[in-house]
Amino acid sequence: MNPDVKIRVEGLTKLFFKKKVGVCALDRVSFEVKNGEFVSLIGPSGCGKTTLLRILAGLEEASAGTYELVRDDPNKPLQSMIFQERGVIPWMTVEENVAFGLRLRHAPKAEIKERTEYYLNKVGLWEFRRHYPSEISGGMKQRVSIARAFANDPEILFMDEPFAAIDEQNKFILQEELLSIWEETHKTVLFITHSIDEALLLSDRILLMSRQPGRIVREKTIDLPRPRRITAVRANPEMAEAFVDIWNHLQNAVRGSALERRDEWALEPI
């Protein structure tokens, strides 16, 4: 086994029941993520990518298969998730939200203060530290979510379409901010998105998923040098090709699911 592997997923399967009909959300998904690697999962909506991430983040149970998150430092939390902007807790100030993970694991006061301040500054929210989430914009809330995860200093970061609800301009800015913070720490990241541009900009490797039941059907390595800028990625002809390639894959996946909606991976009622 490769000692450099950080996330190992093998034959992960998830079945759940909708109106007494079994639905297969994930079908024997297997992949590995190396230490310090930034990997994106991309696939049509409803392909089970969020379910996969939730299982790895300990929020749901798998029906079958195994996964392993390799722990290197017993003093750090193993994983933290960056939720969409509505995951920012409304009754805590910006500062309290960022310190949330550190407080929950009873980190020393000095460390909480230092890390919180560092990441508040990093995402440009220092002046807003005493504001409540209802008083700041959606983009700022997403910054809170990012700062909260990085401040917690986990070994692995899971991100579930963190920029899906953000307008285009803000999204570009946030993506580059995320990249710059990530390049400082080089944590292992598993990133879920349905945006091809986003995946090309951020990832070392992209895993393409099929429509439901989710399976990993292809992978693509993105070896653009870092630090990357969105303009550079856009201007690169190879990336343009990669975009079309992934686009076609997604098109087929979506069309397939529209045509064969009733093809019933859904199992018989039990």
Added chain:
Amino acid sequence: MDKDVAVAAKSLIAHEKPKREAPNRYRSLTLASPLLILLLWECLSRLSLIDARFFPPPSSIVAEFFRLVATGEIASHVAVSLYRIVGGFLLGVVPGIVIGLCIGMYRPIRFALYPLIMALMPIPTLALMPIIILVFGINDFSKMITIAGSVFFPVVINTAAGVRNIDPVFIDVAKNYGAKTKDYFFKIALPGAMPVMIEGIQMGQAIALLTIVAAEMIGANSGIGYLIWTDYKAFVLKGMYVGLVLISFFGYFFSLLLRWLEKKLVPWQR
């Protein structure tokens, strides 16, 4: 760019505030309408257009109030009633919050207790007063128990509803960041349920005042309710009106107090 967002957020706050302030002319209406009614009452009563035995002129009620203040009667009645109200209120609110949180958070507790509470709610605690007096005796404590019994229900139901209303994503966030049972209680359930819970406490406060008057009519020799009841029986309606006005005053005062408390406890809600 952060600056732009900052300015936008601040001007939003600045824009919303003045809307809440009612113009002065409306405020004067608020003050004028009760004064007008009192004036009308005074005139009708003095001109014997309404029976002054049932509706003594407000000026004579005020005079009676000052007489009772001078003799010190009022102070002792008010003090004993407030003691019973506050004691009974706390005796109802505290278990209401604790049980409400448990019902909201734990399914087994919900199934065990919620239907029971719904079934018991329509029973007027006042109807149970004879039993309460038999068990606890004719004393302040039995009156507190009666009040507590009425206050408990809106608080427990609103607290449970408040917890159930919390967006499940916050529970995911807490779980992902390693929350323990205590953290779910104090960092998620309690603050998340707070706004709805306080509405329940407001209701409880109003019910406490309704209950105290009735409770002091049975087996009591002091308190505002006693004052109202004895003056009514002696057909000294001036004294009864003084008692009614006092109840109304305390109702208003308590609701202002709770609104103020709400601002302190729920600073994140606008």
